[in-house]
Amino acid sequence: MTWFIQTFKSSLGKKYIMAITGLMLGSFLVVHAIGNSSIFWGREAFNAYAHHLHSLGIFVTFFEIGLYSIFFLHVITAFYLFFENRKARGGRYEVWTSAGGVTWGSRTMPYTGIAIFLFILIHMANFHFVEKTEVFTISDYVTKVLTNPAYTLLYLVGLGMLLLHISHGFWSLLQTLGISHPKYDEPLRIVAWAIAAIMGAIFILVTLLMVVSRNQLL
């Protein structure tokens, strides 16, 4: 067991935790985006998807517990890394100019992370911890929340943060896991960007669809 503790206490071990939990959270996002896409086929399809998902019963609970664990492992490790890295920096430079490495995504990882955390809390308060009935379904909640201009803006900003976070995160986790080679390093960067963009586009389209269609959602 000592090797296990030694590994995950080390700097690289913590990066592995970030990479693996990040990959799992990313995979969840892909599934979430695909599931949400059912809304493009109308409220019946979306309600049916939600109904099917919940009919899995106990598995949903298991999945939720797993997802919460992965999520908090990612967040707690991130806090450790953030404070360790700030200490390791050992004083700021009077002048610091990037030599061409950092990106908007990489530079803002801890901050977009916190923003996403807050966004997820609001998101869950909006749709998860609400009572859904036969009369007022999940579709009604989605319409109600997203047509509120304040929420529309909040969701667009939140999704923007998410996009920025995974624009660096997807490629970074592959590098951390040692998956890098001059042959496919650049293509992988582009694929990571593309996945982030497609996923972001789906979520943003859902938000905009609600605004445009108002109460006329099929």
Add this chain to the structure above:
Amino acid sequence: MASKNINILVKIWRQNGPLAQGAFEEHALKDISTDMSFLEMIDVLNEWLTRKGLEPIAFDHDCREGICGMCGAMVNGTAHGPDKETTLCQLHMRRFKDGDTIVIEPFRTQGFPIVKDLIIDRSALDRIIAAGGFVSVNTGSPQDGNTILIPQHVAEQAMDAAACIGCGACAAACPNGSAMLFASAKVSQLALLPQGQQEAKKRAINMVLQMDKDGFGNCSNHRECENVCPKGITIRNIARLNREFMKGSFAIDH
């Protein structure tokens, strides 16, 4: 390019000792030849300070031909200055314009305490080497040159990693103060060759643990390091270290 003389304003970090409070000092330099190297410009400044009876600026340097790894400072916020794959001694004043202000700071990171002015203590890098950057097989008397055959492309990669001169620019430029590029180059140069492969897993673990112990940060894959490295060492080596550490952690036999 024809040489000419320029006037510059140098804003340079002065600090009396490791625990002393440091501050910037400004010096206006006149008639600096653009043929001078950056360190020669500091030499000129130091001669002037000495003649005035003031303390010259302490800075590290040795070969002045870009191969020893002694020199290094942040020039206008970039380690070793604005030129790619260039050590500070190989940076020339022709890179600057008349009237420029040049801000010079020591390499800063938790792992490199400041000794005086621009001189930093890089012995943390030596401790990382001592933790595993060697081959501990009994080599005996020298072998014939080509008894162990190594494909050219492998030898080239090992040599590319071995080009690291340990200047510390990677850790200094890293927003997290991480020395991963250094450690990964030292792990790679040995892990790629048959003589080094025997101890590759253990080496990766020991060097990473030593790096953590010396107060270096965690790699966030910002890629600043490879962009300031005077020897053009790439983060492909970091990916290799990540693999070696993983093998060492999960698949070591002892």
